[in-house]
Amino acid sequence: MITVNHLSKSFRNPDGSVITVLKDVNCTIEPGEVISIIGPSGTGKSTFLRALNMLEPPTGGEILFEGKNILDKRYRLDLMRRKMGMVFQNFNLFEHMTVLDNVTYAPVRLLKADPAKAREEGLELLRTVGLVEKANVYPSQLSGGQKQRVAIARALAMKPEVILFDEPTSALDPTMVGEVLSVMRQLARQKMTMIIVTHEMKFARDVSTRIFFMNEGIIFEDGTPDQIFNHPIHSATRAFVMRINKLPFDMEDDGFDYPGMLSQMNQFCIKYSIPEKMKAVSYVTDEMVQVLLKNFRPLHIVLSHSDMTGETALAFMIKGLDKSPFEVEEPDPISFSMIQGHSQEIIQEPTSLGFRVKVIL
Amino acid sequence: MTKLKYLLILAALALSACAGRQEEVAIHGEADVAGHRIGTIAGSCYDIQLSPRKDIKLSLFSTVSDLAEAVKAGKVDAILMDEVAFSKASLKQTGLKKAFRQDESFPTAFAFRKEDSALADSFNQFLHELKESGTLDQMMEYWFESEELRPEDFPQVEEYTTGEPLRYANCETIAPIAFLAGGKWNGFEIDLARRFAAFLKRPLQIDLFEFSSMIVGLQLGKTDMIGGSIFITEERQQQVTFGDPYYNVHPAYFIKDVQAARAKKEPLHVSVVNAVRQNFIVENRWRMITDGLATTLLITFWSIILGSLLGILLCMMALSRRKGLRSFVGLYDGFMHGIPMLVLLLIMFYVVLARTGWDARTIAIVAFALNFASAAGGVFKTSVESVPHGQTEAGLALGFTKMRTFLNIVLPQAVRKGLPLYKSECISLLKGTSIVGYIAVIDVTRASDLVRSRTFDAFMPLLAVTIIYFVLAWLIGLLLNFLTLKARR
Numbered sequence: 001m002i003t004v005n006h007l008s009k010s011f012r013n014p015d016g017s018v019i020t021v022l023k024d025v026n027c028t029i030e031p032g033e034v035i036s037i038i039g040p041s042g043t044g045k046s047t048f049l050r051a052l053n054m055l056e057p058p059t060g061g062e063i064l065f066e067g068k069n070i071l072d073k074r075y076r077l078d079l080m081r082r083k084m085g086m087v088f089q090n091f092n093l094f095e096h097m098t099v100l101d102n103v104t105y106a107p108v109r110l111l112k113a114d115p116a117k118a119r120e121e122g123l124e125l126l127r128t129v130g131l132v133e134k135a136n137v138y139p140s141q142l143s144g145g146q147k148q149r150v151a152i153a154r155a156l157a158m159k160p161e162v163i164l165f166d167e168p169t170s171a172l173d174p175t176m177v178g179e180v181l182s183v184m185r186q187l188a189r190q191k192m193t194m195i196i197v198t199h200e201m202k203f204a205r206d207v208s209t210r211i212f213f214m215n216e217g218i219i220f221e222d223g224t225p226d227q228i229f230n231h232p233i234h235s236a237t238r239a240f241v242m243r244i245n246k247l248p249f250d251m252e253d254d255g256f257d258y259p260g261m262l263s264q265m266n267q268f269c270i271k272y273s274i275p276e277k278m279k280a281v282s283y284v285t286d287e288m289v290q291v292l293l294k295n296f297r298p299l300h301i302v303l304s305h306s307d308m309t310g311e312t313a314l315a316f317m318i319k320g321l322d323k324s325p326f327e328v329e330e331p332d333p334i335s336f337s338m339i340q341g342h343s344q345e346i347i348q349e350p351t352s353l354g355f356r357v358k359v360i361l
Numbered sequence: 362m363t364k365l366k367y368l369l370i371l372a373a374l375a376l377s378a379c380a381g382r383q384e385e386v387a388i389h390g391e392a393d394v395a396g397h398r399i400g401t402i403a404g405s406c407y408d409i410q411l412s413p414r415k416d417i418k419l420s421l422f423s424t425v426s427d428l429a430e431a432v433k434a435g436k437v438d439a440i441l442m443d444e445v446a447f448s449k450a451s452l453k454q455t456g457l458k459k460a461f462r463q464d465e466s467f468p469t470a471f472a473f474r475k476e477d478s479a480l481a482d483s484f485n486q487f488l489h490e491l492k493e494s495g496t497l498d499q500m501m502e503y504w505f506e507s508e509e510l511r512p513e514d515f516p517q518v519e520e521y522t523t524g525e526p527l528r529y530a531n532c533e534t535i536a537p538i539a540f541l542a543g544g545k546w547n548g549f550e551i552d553l554a555r556r557f558a559a560f561l562k563r564p565l566q567i568d569l570f571e572f573s574s575m576i577v578g579l580q581l582g583k584t585d586m587i588g589g590s591i592f593i594t595e596e597r598q599q600q601v602t603f604g605d606p607y608y609n610v611h612p613a614y615f616i617k618d619v620q621a622a623r624a625k626k627e628p629l630h631v632s633v634v635n636a637v638r639q640n641f642i643v644e645n646r647w648r649m650i651t652d653g654l655a656t657t658l659l660i661t662f663w664s665i666i667l668g669s670l671l672g673i674l675l676c677m678m679a680l681s682r683r684k685g686l687r688s689f690v691g692l693y694d695g696f697m698h699g700i701p702m703l704v705l706l707l708i709m710f711y712v713v714l715a716r717t718g719w720d721a722r723t724i725a726i727v728a729f730a731l732n733f734a735s736a737a738g739g740v741f742k743t744s745v746e747s748v749p750h751g752q753t754e755a756g757l758a759l760g761f762t763k764m765r766t767f768l769n770i771v772l773p774q775a776v777r778k779g780l781p782l783y784k785s786e787c788i789s790l791l792k793g794t795s796i797v798g799y800i801a802v803i804d805v806t807r808a809s810d811l812v813r814s815r816t817f818d819a820f821m822p823l824l825a826v827t828i829i830y831f832v833l834a835w836l837i838g839l840l841l842n843f844l845t846l847k848a849r850r
Contacts, residue, residue, distance in 0.1 A: 109765075
């Protein structure tokens with residue numbers, strides 16, 4: 001259905017430098033597939049998705065839709081886009097129309113659907129996303145999750161052959177992610193062809209027929225959810241699926257903004273929905289930096305959290321040291337026992353750069 | 362807020378009209394002038410004569426009626442003016458009296474373009490015949506010596522309606538030289554000009570210019586003949602050709618007639634009724650206001666239409682990818698922002714469009730439209746930009762073409778957001794048109810000036826104009842709301 005060959009995209013900065021977002025993307029997508037595109041931020045996932053319907057025209061390569069190259073200047077993009085729905089991160093509902101009008105506007109205007117019939121179908125679609133009672137309100141009165149469900153209904157109203165989802169849950173309050181994902185699951189069961197850029201790993205694993213792991217502007221690894229999540233070929237894929245979120249700091253000397261670091265760590269905990277670990281993170285960091293490792297500088301500190309396993313860890317790396325700091329210097333027993341009290345495990349290991357003390361919280 | 366401001370201004374005007382000195386100013390001869398506050402016309406011979414004097418405090422005004430009001434309100438002690446500027450009838454009406462007249466006198470004449478000496482020659486021939494037949498003396502006696510000037514007694518002169526009009530411009534709006542009464546120009550000079558037009562068998566077109574811009578207007582061909590008690594001076598003779606003088610004018614000082622003012626006191630309700638009658642009913646003076654209103658509406662309407670169309674163009678240029686177009690809009694906006702509207706209007710009238718022969722109203726429309734385009738273009742651009750880009754993307758992604766996305770999705774939202782701003786720009790334009798009097802267009806503001814110069818009452822005409830602008834602004838708001846509602850369906 002969609003074939004992508006050697007797709008590339010680069011931007012020219014105002015200062016003249018060139019940033020390449022997509023290097024060389026190749027793939028084929030068949031009808032009925034549900035494809036999740038995952039990968040670190042800034043690796044071109046959204047750019048790739050937006051290139052598929054030419055909202056972000058690529059700078060090289062080709063995209064074949066139903067056998068025709070859509071990069072062709074004479075290609076009727078508007079006709080192609082009617083068959084390729086899109087759901088945006090920020091919903092982009094038409095704010096000046098009611099929910100029902102949002103859903104029926106394009107079919108009536110573009111497909112010349114009979115208004116009464118479009119209305120019936122629109123209400124039916126709203127029923128499937130659970131919002132039929134909101135048909136006559138304006139989008140401003142809806143919550144984020146409700147808006148996104150309307151946006152999905154709007155895309156469905158054009159009876160598309162494929163729907164692109166551009167991080168559909170990223171702008172949502174965590175409590176609302178579920179309702180949107182459930183609608184998407186329902187679509188997947190109905191064999192709707194879907195291409196989804198997402199950070200929801202569990203969802204991607206459960207729903208997708210295939211997963212693209214994108215990294216550094218290419219599709220790094222392309223495989224079934226089982227392959228990508230359980231037996232990834234590339235180490236970069238493994239690192240990504242296991243421990244997605246990292247917050248690194250380099251503590252060179254006493255001029256370091258210590259309270260700033262603590263505050264960023266707290267924000268990190270809130271961002272990844274582990275507020276209950278905030279206290280432990282602060283305790284452990286305090287004891288390690290101020291007491292146990294106070295004579296070891298520079299210190300490289302990484303707070304990490306894995307969405308997959310739910311594991312949160314604080315790693316303290318002393319560069320250039322080849323044995324445990326606790327052998328160099330007798331640790332304060334009270335401090336040490338406090339850390340033990342807040343952690344599941346303390347791993348001490350030498351690495352190529354130095355010695356690492358890793359506290360699993 | 363605006364309402365309150367208007368009320369305060371009106372209150373201030375009313376107070377200043379009531380105030381004034383009760384003692385009669387003691388000026389009986391040239392020796393008494395020193396130490397007083399004297400008013401006269403800016404740019405006149407009197408201005409030149411008085412401005413070097415250190416022993417008086419000189420105030421300059423632009424019309425004789427302003428002068429009369431100033432002395433009446435006690436803002437100046439006396440005014441120096443042509444003796445003939447006030448007839449017996451108008452002295453009685455204004456409540457002024459002559460303090461004394463100077464001995465020297467100045468010949469006064471109509472002026473013509475240098476290149477147009479043929480017209481000057483026919484005027485001289487006409488004037489000669491008028492003097493010979495004694496008609497000129499009769500005219501002077503009627504206009505200057507009558508106890509009261511009533512429209513029904515005005516001399517009737519044959520008027521031609523076909524042929525090339527003789528364009529005559531005047532700067533006076535006060536009896537007996539030239540004034541509007543019953544919707545028609547009259548007065549000694551108008552009478553003279555009308556008789557001259559009849560002599561030429563041509564229709565007469567009368568325009569009202571500012572004194573200071575009359576000679577420039579004549580040189581630029583905005584008019585063929587100018588009057589308004591212009592003294593023949595050597596300096597002026599180098600710029601224009603004067604016809605033969607029709608009389609010599611003595612300068613005279615006028616002061617407030619305190620006794621007459623005292624005798625005139627009457628109860629409030631009577632004076633209000635009288636003021637309304639005087640300002641609007643007598644001589645059908647309301648017609649001046651309604652004619653002015655029509656002009657104001659005409660200029661506002663066309664400026665909004667043309668300015669908005671041009672504004673759409675500017676908005677498209679500003680949003681274009683071409684840098685050249687964008688910087689042009691930047692320059693245009695900068696220019697329109699940086700230049701006062703009045704200056705733009707004068708530049709258009711006297712410089713840029715001076716030789717097009719367009720009438721002043723058309724030039725006013727052009728100037729206001731050019732200025733409004735910048736404001737409207739800015740409003741359009743801000744409105745379009747205020748619609749998030751996501752709306753465009755959503756439209757495109759559904760399969761609308763770029764054009765339809767803009768028209769069906771972005772524009773309706775932009776209109777909603779931009780309407781309040783657009784409305785206030787339209788209302789600013791309406792109010793801004795009140796300066797067209799400077800280029801000889803009689804709009805509603807100028808019309809109130811004209812009424813004022815006939816009745817010497819500031820309060821009523823200004824009150825009427827205030828109400829008119831207020832109601833118009835309100836109506837424009839309603840109309841725009843209505844149009845937008847309709848466009849949405």
